[in-house]
Amino acid sequence: MSHTLAADPPPRPEYERTPLAVDSIGEIVRDLSWRERLTQNALFRRIVILLVLAAAWQIYATWLDNELMMPKLSTTLVALWDALTNGTLLERTLLSLQVLVTGYAIGVAAAGILVSLSATTQIGNDLLSTLTAMFNPLPAIALLPLALLWFGLGLPSIVFVIVHSVLWAVALNTHSGFQSVSETMRMAGQTFGLRGVRYIFGILVPAALPAIVSGLKIGWAFAWRTLIAAELVFGASSRSGGLGWFIFENRVALETPYVFAGLLTVILIGLAIESLVFRTLEIHTVRKWGMQR
Amino acid sequence: MSHTLAADPPPRPEYERTPLAVDSIGEIVRDLSWRERLTQNALFRRIVILLVLAAAWQIYATWLDNELMMPKLSTTLVALWDALTNGTLLERTLLSLQVLVTGYAIGVAAAGILVSLSATTQIGNDLLSTLTAMFNPLPAIALLPLALLWFGLGLPSIVFVIVHSVLWAVALNTHSGFQSVSETMRMAGQTFGLRGVRYIFGILVPAALPAIVSGLKIGWAFAWRTLIAAELVFGASSRSGGLGWFIFENRVALETPYVFAGLLTVILIGLAIESLVFRTLEIHTVRKWGMQR
Amino acid sequence: MATAPPRDPALPVLSAEDVSLQYKTRERLVTATWRVSFKVYSGDRFVLLGPSGCGKSSLLKSAAGFLEPVEGRIRLNGRDIKRPGPDRMMVFQEFDQLLPWKSVYENVAYPMRVTGRFPRSEIDGRVRAYLDKIGLSRFADVHPHMLSGGMKQRVAIARAMAMEPDVLLMDEPFAALDALTRRTMQAELLRLWEDTRFTVLFVTHSIEEALIIGTRILVLSPHPGQVRAELDASGLGFDSAGTPRFAELQSRIETMLFNRSPTSLAEAHA
Amino acid sequence: MATAPPRDPALPVLSAEDVSLQYKTRERLVTATWRVSFKVYSGDRFVLLGPSGCGKSSLLKSAAGFLEPVEGRIRLNGRDIKRPGPDRMMVFQEFDQLLPWKSVYENVAYPMRVTGRFPRSEIDGRVRAYLDKIGLSRFADVHPHMLSGGMKQRVAIARAMAMEPDVLLMDEPFAALDALTRRTMQAELLRLWEDTRFTVLFVTHSIEEALIIGTRILVLSPHPGQVRAELDASGLGFDSAGTPRFAELQSRIETMLFNRSPTSLAEAHA
Amino acid sequence: EMSSVKVATQIGLPYLPLIVMQHDKLWETAAKEKGLDLKVEYARLGGGAPLNDALLSDSVQIASAGVAPMLTLWDKTSKNYGVKGLSAINASPMYLLTNKESIKSIKDFGPDDRIALPSIKVSIQAIVLAMGVEQAFGPGKSGALDNIQVSMAHPEAYAALTSKAGGITGYMASSPFQERALKVPGIHKVADSFQIQGGPATLSVIYAKADFVKQNPQLVAAFMEAQKKAVALIKSDLKGSIDKYYAVTGDKTDRAIVEGILASPEYDFDIFPKESMKIAEFMYSTGALKQKPSSWKDYFFETVHSEKGS
Ligand SMILES: Nc1ncnc2c1ncn2[C@@H]1O[C@H](COP(=O)(O)OP(=O)(O)OP(=O)(O)O)[C@@H](O)[C@H]1O
Numbered sequence A, B: 001m002s003h004t005l006a007a008d009p010p011p012r013p014e015y016e017r018t019p020l021a022v023d024s025i026g027e028i029v030r031d032l033s034w035r036e037r038l039t040q041n042a043l044f045r046r047i048v049i050l051l052v053l054a055a056a057w058q059i060y061a062t063w064l065d066n067e068l069m070m071p072k073l074s075t076t077l078v079a080l081w082d083a084l085t086n087g088t089l090l091e092r093t094l095l096s097l098q099v100l101v102t103g104y105a106i107g108v109a110a111a112g113i114l115v116s117l118s119a120t121t122q123i124g125n126d127l128l129s130t131l132t133a134m135f136n137p138l139p140a141i142a143l144l145p146l147a148l149l150w151f152g153l154g155l156p157s158i159v160f161v162i163v164h165s166v167l168w169a170v171a172l173n174t175h176s177g178f179q180s181v182s183e184t185m186r187m188a189g190q191t192f193g194l195r196g197v198r199y200i201f202g203i204l205v206p207a208a209l210p211a212i213v214s215g216l217k218i219g220w221a222f223a224w225r226t227l228i229a230a231e232l233v234f235g236a237s238s239r240s241g242g243l244g245w246f247i248f249e250n251r252v253a254l255e256t257p258y259v260f261a262g263l264l265t266v267i268l269i270g271l272a273i274e275s276l277v278f279r280t281l282e283i284h285t286v287r288k289w290g291m292q293r
Numbered sequence C, D: 001m002a003t004a005p006p007r008d009p010a011l012p013v014l015s016a017e018d019v020s021l022q023y024k025t026r027e028r029l030v031t032a033t034w035r036v037s038f039k040v041y042s043g044d045r046f047v048l049l050g051p052s053g054c055g056k057s058s059l060l061k062s063a064a065g066f067l068e069p070v071e072g073r074i075r076l077n078g079r080d081i082k083r084p085g086p087d088r089m090m091v092f093q094e095f096d097q098l099l100p101w102k103s104v105y106e107n108v109a110y111p112m113r114v115t116g117r118f119p120r121s122e123i124d125g126r127v128r129a130y131l132d133k134i135g136l137s138r139f140a141d142v143h144p145h146m147l148s149g150g151m152k153q154r155v156a157i158a159r160a161m162a163m164e165p166d167v168l169l170m171d172e173p174f175a176a177l178d179a180l181t182r183r184t185m186q187a188e189l190l191r192l193w194e195d196t197r198f199t200v201l202f203v204t205h206s207i208e209e210a211l212i213i214g215t216r217i218l219v220l221s222p223h224p225g226q227v228r229a230e231l232d233a234s235g236l237g238f239d240s241a242g243t244p245r246f247a248e249l250q251s252r253i254e255t256m257l258f259n260r261s262p263t264s265l266a267e268a269h270a
Numbered sequence E: 001e002m003s004s005v006k007v008a009t010q011i012g013l014p015y016l017p018l019i020v021m022q023h024d025k026l027w028e029t030a031a032k033e034k035g036l037d038l039k040v041e042y043a044r045l046g047g048g049a050p051l052n053d054a055l056l057s058d059s060v061q062i063a064s065a066g067v068a069p070m071l072t073l074w075d076k077t078s079k080n081y082g083v084k085g086l087s088a089i090n091a092s093p094m095y096l097l098t099n100k101e102s103i104k105s106i107k108d109f110g111p112d113d114r115i116a117l118p119s120i121k122v123s124i125q126a127i128v129l130a131m132g133v134e135q136a137f138g139p140g141k142s143g144a145l146d147n148i149q150v151s152m153a154h155p156e157a158y159a160a161l162t163s164k165a166g167g168i169t170g171y172m173a174s175s176p177f178q179e180r181a182l183k184v185p186g187i188h189k190v191a192d193s194f195q196i197q198g199g200p201a202t203l204s205v206i207y208a209k210a211d212f213v214k215q216n217p218q219l220v221a222a223f224m225e226a227q228k229k230a231v232a233l234i235k236s237d238l239k240g241s242i243d244k245y246y247a248v249t250g251d252k253t254d255r256a257i258v259e260g261i262l263a264s265p266e267y268d269f270d271i272f273p274k275e276s277m278k279i280a281e282f283m284y285s286t287g288a289l290k291q292k293p294s295s296w297k298d299y300f301f302e303t304v305h306s307e308k309g310s
């Protein structure tokens, strides 16, 4: 880097101005081309992505030509429509959602308690990290005997297994979020005399919200996975089979389009929850607060 | 709040002092009682927790007195010892670990690519959030047909399923971590002319490390869960299967102590990985950097 | 609400006795202050003055109850300070002390709400009055991330002052403010003090500000901080800026801090 | 490594033409500056002076390439500024601009490494020299979270200055520094400028500092920032502090900023 | 002809002939005699559905599972892959067990009872039980006990029945769980599948895609020979075959129990299907099969047509 010393800046006159009294300046809008407008529309981009994925599915399945392994999207949609109107898909989905929401709520609440303990006491901290390291990797079948013994057959056992899948993920993320709260923010909260639960909900939870939300998202997804798997493994009786059972039944009967219709239901619900619940939550909290872009 | 105006503070003499030249002051140590010392020792606290859990297991199982549903810890330990020395547990665990690590590594790498895309382009961002919302809730069985079609029966298919379970969780957390990086830190990185991959690895990754680490932890746990479940489905090819198959075989043979020995292996590995890998990582990064307490 | 214990005005509100503060991390041990003693009496406007890194913020944090001395003791009204409490409000040096999830209004109102120090009905009025004083009424419902650095600091100042705490701890509160705003804030602080005679512990880098704000000035030596001098600055205010006592005190402090005659400073430029 | 384009000294390095800056969020629209024009020539030490919240930081961010004007244009060497680059180093107002995962040494060395602006062999020497200048050699291998506020700012200053950029953007870099350190840093900046004649765009709240540091001073009106005046301050330095020209300029600016006679300020206290 | 094939089974005693084949490399040997070099890999999977997927995706060439999954697969693939049975493996009974003294027949199960079985509605246990229910409650009433059936894997069902946990009072089992359960005090048999199906009936079968059978006639012939040989070996040397079973699977089940089951006259290995039509007809009547086979030969390859079957 060679610096040739610049010549002195040119002499310029001084000046003074009287600023205009501009009390409120409206939005200054630049013209955007329709292309910019379109690409800046999140909904549009999302729809494009979905269409591309749908086309990929249809084309791959057509090329594969193996309806028993992978039906075409069109076939799946027909099956979905049929299962919704003539079949029991709706009812089963609702049943599953109910179990799911119950398990999810309990899991999140349990995570809240565990993390609150760990945020306030040293032993709670150790307890959380030890329990998480131990139990998080355990597959649901490990819990089967306990679930059976404690809750017997049916929904409570599935709820128990879902709680297991939600609890650790949410707790881990929340805990890590709490740990990352800046020292200044903590101190600010403490000077207000906040302690215990009020401190956790007044300072730590909002400050760690980005981490909590992504924990909630992961927990939600894992709750689904576990639900579908758990309904196959145990507890399904003819009265109470949910979406998981719907998929399993059709799989055994080799009604593959219906299997995919079931899976498509899971996908669609996932999309709906993400855009209606989580995105809305994010927009009205962490984004509005400038904690996430 | 009533304020009685305080009397004026008492007059005091001014004074000046010459500060001592204290070049280096060593650590000023307060005496700690042995109780404080013990409770401040993380290892000790952890061991206490483990002992309490072990005792709870032993007592509950003894009270329950149902070896088929839940064997005593002592019985399980005997079975574990037997399976390790006379049986194939070690070999199977190693096989599983190998598959696990492969799947985990691929999953984390894939998450890295996806998140890098989403950090640099708007469409990548939409792609990530859409894909995650769609695929994360899908249970592994949904992937079986694809896995079989693409990879056939064997380890690659299990790896594929594990990748699925790791990918989304890690991607979600990393993405959320990236989004939470403070504007000032981003701008600082950009003034150095960092862009693309160098910007991601130079600024975003270290700045989002707490979130990434908890994503890695969750991913690791779910890789285990998925492995155990997938090994049941994919079973054992000519050679012996992994840990999941070990658990399944013993379950079918009603050798419950061996089932629990297998699960105990999962727990012990979980503890080992947490304290050796993740904790070490945290201590040498985010804690050292003051990003987490 | 803690009713204030009956105070003997001859006893200090806050007393530091041979306070050494250390930060311990895995790799390093940093001594922030070494055997610092001082006494703050009720109604004092006590200024901590010293070079960057000499432990001023650390002393303030210790007084707030966030940092336990490794040696010596720091006491509030005769009792060892164990933890933070709403009787001591603190304005931090960092800009991220506002709660990002609360609007400017809510940030000021929140401590009053949670401590119950004021009846609910009074809170709104107080918040509005203080927002007015800091000139941010128009930004009442804006979230902190939309404020400039100086605006954030002003909100933090309003938040602390509105609480009318018994002890107000301020860590370079006006450093990010322009000359005019700074003057206004200083004047506001003095006016409030006239009204309610709380105790202030104030950290600043500006000698002039120290003289205007402070009644007592504690000068600290460079890292690790030790007491260099304690000076009396009572009776000095905005209007004394030109007076000989002001100038004399100013140059005395400059000598202490710069450790050479103040005029020679210009040489640094040559 | 961008080789600097041949420059006509009669052309400005940086020019803002009717720049309006706005922040848009879902709930609110904030206009930071409105139709601000100025020209910075090569070798200028250009100071932005104005009340808190008037858009100084926003203008600096816009010059750095982080904020696109909604109206008007801001140009560097005749080209529209599209994105940040290592030819413009910036010292931010916030304390969290250091990379927490790098030691003090690494923080200063890092930009030099990644831009390749200096040969590898030179870097170590430069870093040590600058750490020495800011008085933090003893803290070279400490991580930023273990530094005091002022120490952090000093590291950021060293980081920017060590890069010897063509344009140096500094947002209240010395606000968190004590009087002595501040003087030293100011002197250091001036000495460096004498050596390499880079261009500085400098934000400050202190009128005195503006006069010492600046060759041109742009005075902005309160929110939303508009140009109030552009003044010539060349030839003023530390040693001019007592001179009539210094005092005259100072009071002229005070009048502009305070919008009333500077003496009446003391009344704020009464 | 292919030089390398994969065979998939599930775990359990029914697959003993395949295990003997694996242990003694019988298929390889038989192929060699026909001048073919063959490499065989045996995989054991944990369920019926993945087994079907494996076959359909050509991950394996030969699969072995219960009669019911084979029939479903035949029904669904008749127009493309033409999956059919190659041979039967074994005939063995399944017991309906209970831990309630008061239950003596299928009719005695009340609304508060719970019958555990692997995969309600779709497993072979569920189908045979439904046949039994129809016999007990009358034509068209095969679903009478549907409401008290619950899906539960064998090990859990066994544990629940024997320890009276989770409200399980009935369990449609199979070997070796049923034999073990009967040794537990308080457990007794209510019905068995031979009773319901009217005699010894095939439980597990071997099946493959039509393409494989058509394109590899020699291999298939060699396979049949090998299986016959394995069956003969088991019949002549049961103890030795059990040794092989333990060597290959590493199963930990008590040897006395295994020997007891295999020595029982009800447990028979045979390559010819028995009573499979009853199941097929029943599945057609409940709608599980869309097409009605006119005879068992519709869903078995000619490999076993020449002999008697049903
Ligand atoms: N990220 C942001 N989002 C929305 N508005 C903002 C943002 N940053 C600044 N503003 C607004 O823009 C205006 C100018 O802010 P800026 O930070 O440029 O002021 P400043 O002159 O640097 O003030 P200070 O001296 O207090 O630092 C302020 O009114 C502020 O509210």
Ligand SMILES: Nc1ncnc2c1ncn2[C@@H]1O[C@H](COP(=O)(O)OP(=O)(O)OP(=O)(O)O)[C@@H](O)[C@H]1O
Pocket: C023, C024, C030, C031, C032, C051, C052, C053, C054, C055, C056, C057, C058, C059, C093, C223, D145, D146, D147, D148, D149, D150, D151, D176, D178
């Ligand atoms: N969290 C911390 N961990 C370790 N050391 C720290 C920490 N905070 C401060 N220090 C060290 O303690 C010493 C005093 O810091 P402190 O923040 O009290 O200084 P200060 O007087 O407030 O300085 P400034 O005027 O620059 O804000 C410094 O040497 C600093 O390195």
Ligand SMILES: [Mg+2]
Pocket: C056, C057, C058, C093, C171, D148, D149, D150
């Ligand atoms: Mg400080």
Ligand SMILES: [Mg+2]
Pocket: C148, C149, C150, D056, D057, D058, D093, D171
């Ligand atoms: Mg600013």
